[in-house]
Each structure stands twice: as C-alpha cells, then as structure tokens.
Amino acid sequence: MHAPNLTPDMETGIGKLTDADIARTMRYMVGSDGRCIFPFMPFAEMSDADLTAIVSYLRSQPAVKHEVKRTEMKFLGKALLTFGAIKPTGTKGTPPKSVVIDSTAEYGKYLANSVANCLGCHTNRNMKTGEFTGAPFAGGFALPPDPALSDGNTYVSPNLTPDPETGHIYNWDEQTFINRFKAGRVYKGSAMPWGAFSRINDLELKAIYRYLKSLEPVKNKIPKIVYGPGEALPES
Ligand code: HEC
Known part of the structure; x- marks a missing residue:
C-alpha cells in the first residue's frame, strides 16, 4: 500500500480535495474518488474539533510535489473488496463536537x-x-x-x-x-x-x-x- 501525499500540492497532494473530502476519508474510510480504503485508520470517532484541526494543519504545510503511485490492489485485495469482506466502516454513533x-x-x-x-x-x-x-x-x-x-x-x-x-x-x-x-x-x-x-x-x-x-x-x-x-x- 502506498500512503498518499498529504501536503497541499495541487497536482500530487490534497490541494484539490475539499475539507469535506478529507473529513469523509477519516470518518468513513471512503477515498475522495469514492473507493473504499483499507480500515487501518482509526479516526472515525474523532471529535469534530480535532478532525478540523488536523485538516487545518495539513493545509498550513508547505506544498511538496511528490507523485505517489495509487495503491493497486493485488488479486486478493480486489477480491476482498469486491465480495464485501472489506467494507467502509464509519462512526458507531455521533462523534463528539469536542472532548475535554x-x-x-x-x-x-x-x-x-x-x-x-x-x-x-x-x-x-x-x-x-x-x-x-x-x-x-x-x-x-x-x-x-x-x-x-x-x-x-x-x-x-x-x-x-x-x-x-x-x-x-x-x-x-x-x-x-x-x-x-x-x-x-x-x-x-x-x-x-x-x-x-x-x-x-x-x-x-x-x-x-x-x-x-x-x-x-x-x-x-x-x-x-x-x-x-x-x-x-x-x-x-
Ligand atoms: C504502529 C503500531 C503501534 C502503535 C500505533 C502503538 N504501538 Fe505500542 N508497540 C508496538 C510494537 C510493535 C511494540 C513492541 C516493540 C517496541 O517496544 O517498540 C510496542 C510496544 C509498546 C510498549 C512496551 C514498551 C517497552 O519498552 O516495553 C508500550 C507500553 C506500548 N507499546 C504502548 C502503546 C500505547 C499506549 C500506544 C498509543 C499511544 C501505542 N503503544 C501505539 C506497536 C505500536
């Protein structure tokens, strides 16, 4: 798997993604192109405030032009996605607005x-x-x-x-x-x-x-x- 470029570069990074695209990936495991992504990120229940802070932080970083190959699934990964063994997982309830x-x-x-x-x-x-x-x-x-x-x-x-x-x-x-x-x-x-x-x-x-x-x-x-x-x- 290739972890994508999270700097705000327009071509190779998150520059073109909306805040909502990024938030949706973190909360619902759905990529900006609608793909389900592997459930290795545990941020679904993160508070609105923390999620927003992370998006703001990423946007404030210098843009780095660095093309990262898209993750191409091997046969097994494709099969698991196709047959629903890997499903996007979202929040279990309503994540908190902020936490103490x-x-x-x-x-x-x-x-x-x-x-x-x-x-x-x-x-x-x-x-x-x-x-x-x-x-x-x-x-x-x-x-x-x-x-x-x-x-x-x-x-x-x-x-x-x-x-x-x-x-x-x-x-x-x-x-x-x-x-x-x-x-x-x-x-x-x-x-x-x-x-x-x-x-x-x-x-x-x-x-x-x-x-x-x-x-x-x-x-x-x-x-x-x-x-x-x-x-x-x-x-x-
Ligand atoms: C990316 C995987 C990963 C994450 C995330 C992670 N751990 Fe670990 N942790 C490991 C591995 C692997 C080891 C054993 C090797 C080592 O000690 O570095 C370990 C070791 C430890 C140890 C034993 C260290 C020692 O010296 O005996 C503690 C305590 C620990 N983790 C607590 C945590 C806590 C608390 C968090 C969350 C804040 C956390 N880990 C997050 C993978 C992880």
Whole structure:
C-alpha cells in the first residue's frame, strides 16, 4: 500500500480535495474518488474539533510535489473488496463536537482508540482485511518489517491489558509509563511511532495509563517481541 501525499500540492497532494473530502476519508474510510480504503485508520470517532484541526494543519504545510503511485490492489485485495469482506466502516454513533482534555481514563480512552491508534497495533488482526481477531489491547499483532525502518525484524505488540501474569505494563506505575514514553525508541525497526509519542504531554500520558489500567484484564501471553528475518512467527 502506498500512503498518499498529504501536503497541499495541487497536482500530487490534497490541494484539490475539499475539507469535506478529507473529513469523509477519516470518518468513513471512503477515498475522495469514492473507493473504499483499507480500515487501518482509526479516526472515525474523532471529535469534530480535532478532525478540523488536523485538516487545518495539513493545509498550513508547505506544498511538496511528490507523485505517489495509487495503491493497486493485488488479486486478493480486489477480491476482498469486491465480495464485501472489506467494507467502509464509519462512526458507531455521533462523534463528539469536542472532548475535554484532562487526565481521566475517559479522555485516555479517546486518545488510545480514536487518535493515537494504540488499539490498532496492540490488538491482533488479520493483515489482509484489517479485521480485529484478538481481544482489544491484548497484543499479539505481528507487524511486518517496515522497509523504511529496515532492520528486517518483525515486532509483535505486547499485551497492554492489566493482566497480572501476561500484561506487559502490569508492574509499571504511572511515572514508569510516562518515563518510557519520554525515553523514545529502543528498537530501530519497531513500527510504534516512538518519536512522535515522546512528545505526548504528561497529562495525556496519565490519561492513557489510567484508561489501560481500567481495562478488563486479558490473559494473552506474548512469548517475545522481536522476530528475526525468516523466523517462524506466532499464529495470528
Ligand atoms: C504502529 C503500531 C503501534 C502503535 C500505533 C502503538 N504501538 Fe505500542 N508497540 C508496538 C510494537 C510493535 C511494540 C513492541 C516493540 C517496541 O517496544 O517498540 C510496542 C510496544 C509498546 C510498549 C512496551 C514498551 C517497552 O519498552 O516495553 C508500550 C507500553 C506500548 N507499546 C504502548 C502503546 C500505547 C499506549 C500506544 C498509543 C499511544 C501505542 N503503544 C501505539 C506497536 C505500536
């Protein structure tokens, strides 16, 4: 899949798209040309205010002329789209106009599910359809090596639910959690955007921590995180 150019360039970027086109893609997984796009973006429930802020931010960036090839589906992808295995998914209700920014688990829930995509990587899913196959936040999703990060390893996301035996952060207190984010990347090839996440502020990290601690514990042992090239992966 090719991630498109999001700068305001008229020919190769989002310059010609309306605000509504961009908002519709984020909320309903429908591209500006009417195509259904793969459900890997979790922004359907993002508030009107945050969605608007993101569109404004993108529009304020310098335009970069950079042609990105449109994602061409291979046979399987086409078949999945044709037979409805991949459907555009929209909001479950009415997304909030705006959300209160504070350190509550409620706000953490919003960040972890609808903004920072913790859910999308820390839940096992089918790589071909994007469908979730595991319990939310219980980890086990094997992220294939990213050529841009290029260490050739596959990283399996840890279980973030508060299970005493298998929960990765069960023994972490709030400050440990905050410090881990400030410290940034450990594994060169991990898909987790540690750079951007090291700039999440303390209030928001607290909120996320409190939310994760409030989840139902799920027993799901993740035997290890790093798999070298060619090493057999756990079943998904
Ligand atoms: C793009 C995928 C991705 C996203 C998004 C993501 N993670 Fe991760 N996360 C991973 C992977 C893969 C690992 C294991 C490798 C590593 O530690 O970098 C990991 C590791 C972790 C760890 C363990 C770190 C350690 O040093 O033991 C924590 C805690 C964590 N993630 C929390 C979160 C939270 C909270 C969010 C949302 C704010 C989040 N992750 C979003 C993929 C992701």
